[in-house]
Amino acid sequence: MNTLFDKIWDQHVVQIVDDGPTQLYIDRLYCHEVTSPQAFEGMRSRGLKPFRPKQIFCMPDHNTPTHDQDKPIEDPVSRKQVDTLARNAEEFGLTHFGMLHENNGIIHVVGPEQGLSLPGMTIVCGDSHTSTHGAMGAVAFGIGTSEVEMVMASQCILQAKPKSMRITVNGTLGKGVTAKDLALYIMSRITTSGATGYFVEYAGEAVRNLSMEGRLTLCNLSIEMGARGGFIAPDEKTFEYIKGRPYAPKGEEWDKALAYWRTLRSDDDAVFDKEVLFDAADIEPMITYGTNPGMGIGISATIPEPQNQSDEKALQYMGFKAGEKMTGKKVDYVFLGACTNGRIEDFRAFAGIARGRQKAEGVVAWLVPGSWKVYEQICNEGLDKVLEEAGFEIRQPGCSACLAMNDDKIPAGKLSVSTSNRNFEGRQGPGARTCLASPLMAAAAAVTGVITDPRELL
Structure with missing residues (x-):
């Protein structure tokens, strides 16, 4: 009678508090540079050490520039956050994949590809997109900074069961x-x-x-x-993906893990x-026309009438009108990357459309792998050459233009077709206008210069 969520949750319950939250054991904590400094400071001020340091992995991703990573970060705020994480990880004895480390990248790309995120686990990070790791058959969710400290100190968290x-x-x-x-x-x-x-x-x-x-x-x-x-x-696809990855179980441990995972x-x-x-x-290829990810339509549909003031404000901000089609709208920027679409399959899809074509004049394109491992795969498969011939360049790994926390910001008023996860006002830069789409849609926009149904180019 149990759902898989119930099964994983119940196995991790340490204590049920009457009329309160549940004390839940956490298998893996990921830390990046933005939401961890206060947690480390709290630990330091209370004289605490991490309870299970081997379960905690740190890496910078939000503030990392996607070029010249071998040079000091120019932006003082970004530099301070990245340096602080490195110092904290060292002081508290935690694994740290710093910039230019072969395992560095966006935390939600690196976790699965390193075999750190496994079926049946509970996984948390001070980042809302931690839900990504759920693809591995894990219960994964974002937490606040005070909760990051709680998990560091006790490897547990207080949570109401959803x-x-x-x-x-x-x-x-x-x-x-x-x-x-x-x-x-x-x-x-x-x-x-x-x-x-x-x-x-x-x-x-x-x-x-x-x-x-x-x-x-x-x-x-x-x-x-x-x-x-x-x-x-x-399922078997999951197990095949995990097998042989650096942190995946090996030998007898693998057989034991597999037997358990098959019950999940x-x-x-x-x-x-x-x-x-x-x-x-x-479902057809989708694109957003508003300022939240739910304001999306199929590429052949027209922008619907606003239902409320919020919809009206969104259309005004984007410069679009009800009844218009999205196809044919001029594109200024294209972003391929983020923890949503920065993996090898996304680059294969983009390169598939770019092959034999040229980047449209006037389009600025940022192609940002989610990790150094993805970068390596791109080169090994020759996709870098395909993209180069089409007029694109591959940047260095990081969160990049997903959010305005590093150099890769979309200028005010410019229209971006982005494979990231959020299109709120100013998300990609103050005044930037963002249309969320798939790597295929992004590639179609990049080579035509306008929003285009990717099926026409496949």
Whole structure:
């Protein structure tokens, strides 16, 4: 009768507090430079040491420049945050993948690719997009800075148990429709608050057919629906992906882990607090037209009439009108990357459209791998050459233009087609206008200079 969420949660309960939150054991804590300084300071002021330092991994990603990483960071605030994390990790005896370390990258890209994020785990980080790791069959969620300190000190957290929701997508995704389109479609239907208070399990044929990279993208965007997190039951595809990764179990430990992981699924008669059903055939390549990730439409649709003042404000900010199509709108910037779409599959998709074509004049394109491992794969597969011939350059890993915390900011008024996860006012830079889309849609915009249905170029 249990859902997979119940099973993983219950196995990690240390103590249930009457009329209060649950004390939950945490298997893995990830720390980046933005939300950890106060936590370390709190530990220091109380004379505490991390309870289980081997379970904690640190790396800078938000403030790292995506060029000249071998030189000192120019921005003093960014430099201070990155340097502070390095010092704190050293002082507290924690593993630290600093800039230019072969394992450095965006924390939510590195965790799965290093085999640090595993099925059945509880995983937290002071970052809302921690839900990404749910693709591995883990219960992963973002936490606040005071909670980061709590986990460092005790390897536990106080949490109220969320309700459970299952989103089932039946059927097969059509040509040119990716995991990003699936996520944007779900958000356009249930809105950015439709999963508030829930932990989401994604199921159905369309979800099972996604690659691991696609699943990571889908789970990454769970938070944008208001969910506490989102995850997918692990299967043979998951195990194949994990096997042989640096931190994955080896030998006998692997066999033992695999036997346990194979039990991780919701019971056939499990009851969810809410069930939502979608048909993959209804989904086409998606793009957002407003200032939240739920304001998205299929590429062949027209911008809908505003339903309230907030919608009107969003259209005004974006400079769009109801009844218009998104196709043909002039694009200034294209961003491929972020913890949403900075993986090798995303670069393959982008290169597939760029191959034999040229970057449109007047478009600034930032292609940013999610980690040094992804960068290495891009070069090993010759994608860097394909992209170079088309007029693109690959930058160094980091969060880049996903958020205005480093050099890669979109100038005011400019329109960006971005593979990142948020399109709020000023998210990519003060006054920047952001349309969220898949790597295929981003590539189509980059080579045509306007928003284009990627299916026309496939």
